[in-house]
Amino acid sequence: MTLLSSERSAEQLPVSAPEAADDGQVYGWQRPPIEVSPPAATSAGQEAIDLAARAGLKLDPWQQHVLRVGMGEKPDGSWAAFECVVNVPRQNGKGGIIEARxxxxxxxxxxxxxxxxxxxxxxxxxxxxxxxxxxxxxxxLHKRVKAYRYTVGEESIELHSGQVLRFIARSKGSGRGFTGDCNILDEDMILGDDAMDALLPTMAAVDNPQIWYLGSAGIGPLSVQLGRLRRRALAAVEAGTPDSSLAYFEWSADLHVDECSTDCTVHDDAASDEAVLKANPAIGYRLTLEKVANERATLSKDGYARERLGVGEYPSDEADTWQVIGEDAWRALAAAESAPSDPVAFSIDMTPERSHAAICVAGAWRGGTHVEVVEHRPGTGWILERAKELHAKWKPRCWVIDPGGPAGSLIADLEDEENGLGVPIVQTKARDVAAACGQFYDAVTEQNLSHLDQAPLASALAGAQKRPLGDAWAWARRIPSVDISPLVAGTLAKWGLGAEVEEPEGAPNLW
Incomplete structure (x- = not known):
């Protein structure tokens, strides 16, 4: 892809770190395949690099490059880029950029x-x-610190000269009331309008503000703000003109599509080392091709493409998300202290491709129902052993599975007395599924449900839609890449709290 920067002409950039090219080591691309930035006269980046080194933080060439460009300055000394975005796969070292800045x-x-x-x-x-x-x-540096504050939710570092670095968890209200010179938004692949509405206006009264977004590839409907910023960057690439206030750096592979010929050289082979090097600048520093090969053998095809090759899914329009239950309504029910009480019910669901599966639990909490994702992992081989662990610990009133869904294949193994749970699995009928979805929806609208604001469940809700089921409806995914298994499992677990349970003959009444 064409690269735009005030420092360079639009051409292919070198793969290896220049200072390490002759040592025989294989290195990832130190400059990103996708980059845009506004013109700059000077940069404060080198000051940040040197200060980090004094503190014992040695930055990779690619991290230094991001700081030099992202901290570029106009002739009057103000930031050239108001917004800086770093989109790079996990474990490459984005935290070093944050700390230096x-x-x-x-x-x-x-x-x-x-x-x-x-x-x-x-x-x-x-x-x-x-x-x-x-x-x-x-x-x-330490002698200039007035206080390190450890109060939960108010962690901060304050200097004798008055500067403060404060750490917060994002929410609809977090950040309101503060006037920030610089906002650092980590994990920007989970960033919607509510958080932006709370944080961005804090910078309106600042003379020279800057905001940094750092994270990995988009994960679908939750990546609202990242998708918006990426569209701006790609539009600048297409137009051949830098965005006037955005510095964007993305390490990602451009994988083959179905239409590619067998000899296509324009796109990348997902199984190749070249794709890994293109998407992971930390290869040769803290990552190796050997470790990545292990990931490739273990992760699902889509999971590997997203987590290691930086191939994300970005919402095309923020209005397309959260179609059944509104994000505000869902977030309002989050309660960090909520937990299920006996009796509890568990449920299992998986994607049609069997690429991911989820186990959820539901139980009573403060006059309502608590729903929680207990486990959400790639693959299916882990499910039986994890279910046995949970069953032994919690002794739930029932396990619920939709026999017509992908997880229906697990029922026989789970009911096996010798190697499984040894109890009957509650199997839903179509009318039960419809009732479960209706009960879940009603509990949300009546504010009678609590959750832990877990990303898998929120992502599933953001990407879910209704599908007709007789005169009622059931959950469906809007696009094939959305994983709604946590939502389906949570819905069925809640329904299981009131389901009729077949007691094994001679079994004691635990409840």
Whole structure:
């Protein structure tokens, strides 16, 4: 793909790191296949790189390249790019870019407030611990710190000079009331309008603000903001003119399509090392082709393409998402402290391609029902053993499976007395499935359901639609790549709390 940058002409960039090309090591592409950035006169990137090195953080060439370009400055000293996006597969080292940018903002740039957010609190807290270790390990920086604050939900680092780096979990309301000079949005593949509406206006009163989005390939309906930014970048590539305020860096393969001829050289072979090198700049630094080969042998075809080759799914229009249950209505029911109480019911579902499967649990909680994804993994070979573990621990009132669905093939193995659970599986009929979907929907609209705001369940809801089932309806996926197995399993688990259960002959009444 054509590359646009103030530093370079539009041409194919080298695969290997220039300073390491002669050492015999294989390296991933240090500059991305897709890149756009506005013109810049100078850059603060080298200051960030040097400061990170003082703190013991040695950055790869590709990380340095992102900082030099993303922190480019106009002649008046303001940022050339208001928005910077780093789209790179997992475990390549995007965290190093975040840490270097935050260190610069605190100790050199004089940014009064830097807000670091992630989709889940545990991710934001982990980032806080990493940068704390860097600062504590550098006496010159540590002595400038007034306080490290560890209060849950208010983790932050404050300097004697007043600058603050604060870590928060994204939500509809997080970030409101703060005026941030710099916003760092980690895990940007899970980023919708609610979070953006809360965070972006905090920068309106700042003279020279900047926002960084960092994450991996799009995962469908949840990648609303990432899809929007990517469309801007691709439009700039198509037009041959840089976006005036966006710096975008994407490491991804451009895989063959069905129409490709056998000798196609324009697209990439998903099984090739070349595709891996193109999408993973950390090969030769913290990743190896051997480790990636193990992933290729284990992951599903789509999972490998997304997680390692950067081939994402991006919503074409944000209005196309959350068609059955609105995102705001669903998020409003999230309760971090909710948990199921006895009796509980479990359910299993899987995708038609058998690429992923989910186990969900439902139980009573505060006068309503708690629904939770217990397990969601690629493949199906893990299901029986995990079900046996859960059954022994929780002694649920029932397990529910739709015999007409893909998981119906598991019923015989699960009911086996010697190697399975040894209990009858509650098998739904069409009318039961319709009733379960209606009950789930009603519980949401009546605010009588709680959940943990888990990404697999939210992603399934965002990509689900209704399919007619007699006079009622059942869940269906809008496009083939959407995995709604967590939603189906959660719906059936909730229904299972009231289902008639066949008690084995002579069995004690546990409830």
């Amino acid at each position: 935050e260190l610069w903002g605190l100790f050199i740039g004089g940014e009064q407030l830097i807000l670091h957010s992630a989709h889940e609190f545990k991710t934001a807290k982990s980032a806080f611990k990493r940068i704390e270790r860097l600062i504590r390990g550098c006496p010159d």
